[in-house]
Amino acid sequence: MVAPARTGGGPRLDLVLPRGFPHATGKLLWRWRRPGGDAQTGEAEQLSELPAGSLDAFVFVWTPAADTVLTEARLPTTSRAKIAQALPFALEDQLLGDPEQLNFSWWRETDNRLSVAVTSRERLRAWTDALIQAKLRLKSLCPVTLAVPLAPDCWSAAFLGDELLVRRGTKSGFVCPASVENPPALLIAALQEATRDKRAPECLVLFHAPGGLRADAWQSRLGVPVRIEKPSMWEATTEPQPPINLLARELAASVINLDALRPYLVAAVALLLWVVGSIAFDATEWWRLKRQHTQATNEMTRLLRDVFPEVKTVLDPAVQMQRNLEALQTRQGAGNVDFLPLLARATKVLRASPRVRVRGLRYADRALTLELTWPTPASPEALRAALEASGLHAELLAVTPRAGEVDGRVRLYTDTKTPSKGPS
Numbered sequence: 001m002v003a004p005a006r007t008g009g010g011p012r013l014d015l016v017l018p019r020g021f022p023h024a025t026g027k028l029l030w031r032w033r034r035p036g037g038d039a040q041t042g043e044a045e046q047l048s049e050l051p052a053g054s055l056d057a058f059v060f061v062w063t064p065a066a067d068t069v070l071t072e073a074r075l076p077t078t079s080r081a082k083i084a085q086a087l088p089f090a091l092e093d094q095l096l097g098d099p100e101q102l103n104f105s106w107w108r109e110t111d112n113r114l115s116v117a118v119t120s121r122e123r124l125r126a127w128t129d130a131l132i133q134a135k136l137r138l139k140s141l142c143p144v145t146l147a148v149p150l151a152p153d154c155w156s157a158a159f160l161g162d163e164l165l166v167r168r169g170t171k172s173g174f175v176c177p178a179s180v181e182n183p184p185a186l187l188i189a190a191l192q193e194a195t196r197d198k199r200a201p202e203c204l205v206l207f208h209a210p211g212g213l214r215a216d217a218w219q220s221r222l223g224v225p226v227r228i229e230k231p232s233m234w235e236a237t238t239e240p241q242p243p244i245n246l247l248a249r250e251l252a253a254s255v256i257n258l259d260a261l262r263p264y265l266v267a268a269v270a271l272l273l274w275v276v277g278s279i280a281f282d283a284t285e286w287w288r289l290k291r292q293h294t295q296a297t298n299e300m301t302r303l304l305r306d307v308f309p310e311v312k313t314v315l316d317p318a319v320q321m322q323r324n325l326e327a328l329q330t331r332q333g334a335g336n337v338d339f340l341p342l343l344a345r346a347t348k349v350l351r352a353s354p355r356v357r358v359r360g361l362r363y364a365d366r367a368l369t370l371e372l373t374w375p376t377p378a379s380p381e382a383l384r385a386a387l388e389a390s391g392l393h394a395e396l397l398a399v400t401p402r403a404g405e406v407d408g409r410v411r412l413y414t415d416t417k418t419p420s421k422g423p424s
Helices: 080-090 121-133 185-196 215-222 258-307 317-332 339-351 380-389
Strands: 012-016 028-033 040-044 058-063 068-073 102-108 114-120 137-143 155-160 163-167 173-177 204-207 226-228 357-364 367-375 393-402 405-413
Touching (some): 058 121, 080 114, 121 137, 173 185, 185 215, 204 215, 258 357, 339 367, 339 380, 380 405
Parallel strands (some): 012 058, 058 137, 155 204, 204 226
Antiparallel strands (some): 028 040, 102 114, 163 173, 357 367, 367 405, 393 405
């Protein structure tokens, strides 16, 4: 059908749609080729009858010639927005139908001409919907008129069914009813107009010519030499890619092109994994911090009840501990400024001895008296030595052995002068 395109090394499927597709019945012409292999060609009634491997191939679709008007325009602007607004008015004499229902694809040429392809939006949507529903990897849509091989300084034409496809340039051409004995009237009129504009071709190259066609008769009617090519137009073409793509403009954003999205799939999967990993890490960290918070709250509650046994209900152990300490300091007078430093130093030592429990405390005469309980093997002298190592003076007031434990009272102070004996 057509020469293989550069499709990144993958298989290629060229598909020619019949008139009225997908609603009318007609033959689908196809050519499937894998790089380095022989081409396979055939016909199909439906997309589901395409050859095996079509779903993995890049699909180049050739649309019915009569459904797209190929023309030219010149506009005094280079602004894309202004061109899009002005094209419907500049071509209104050549168009049938509401411009709002038409899709205008255009390309700027080197001489500032605009090559324009006009197709019904409804028709484009019907084509793309049917092809995407068939899970084909749609690469391009191009009028089949431009599949005819273009010879330098010549026009080319090909018989396809009951139509004659005429290609006048890289992005221009038209279609007319096929005729064997005499050239179509539309072709004669187009050549006469080109002759008046001094743009007449040097010859007309014919592909797929019927057996009864007489080149001399056509030549006398057209006024230009006619050359009949034996190879099919599919074998003679040298263009690796369709010259235009009706998906390249407005429809490109609305057509699901899986091939175009494929490079982003890896990044999307990586992003998804990162998001899931972050959520899992955050959830794990939240659970760890929640456990630490619960443990700290339980420890503060235990200390609060050990130090202030009269507290029955604990709502916020940290706040209640602070309030009770402030109340205790207030009851002892503003001058007793040694209480908090004594308690802070004693707390550090007691935390290092987790088996020692505090049953109560009392502050008087700048001395802190602790009521403690520790296991029998532990030595009271070792605890006193640890307290004095922290910078405190420790005095054992009483030691009462019990079953497996020892209850004792320790007086702590910081002054070198022993405080007066308080009530014990």
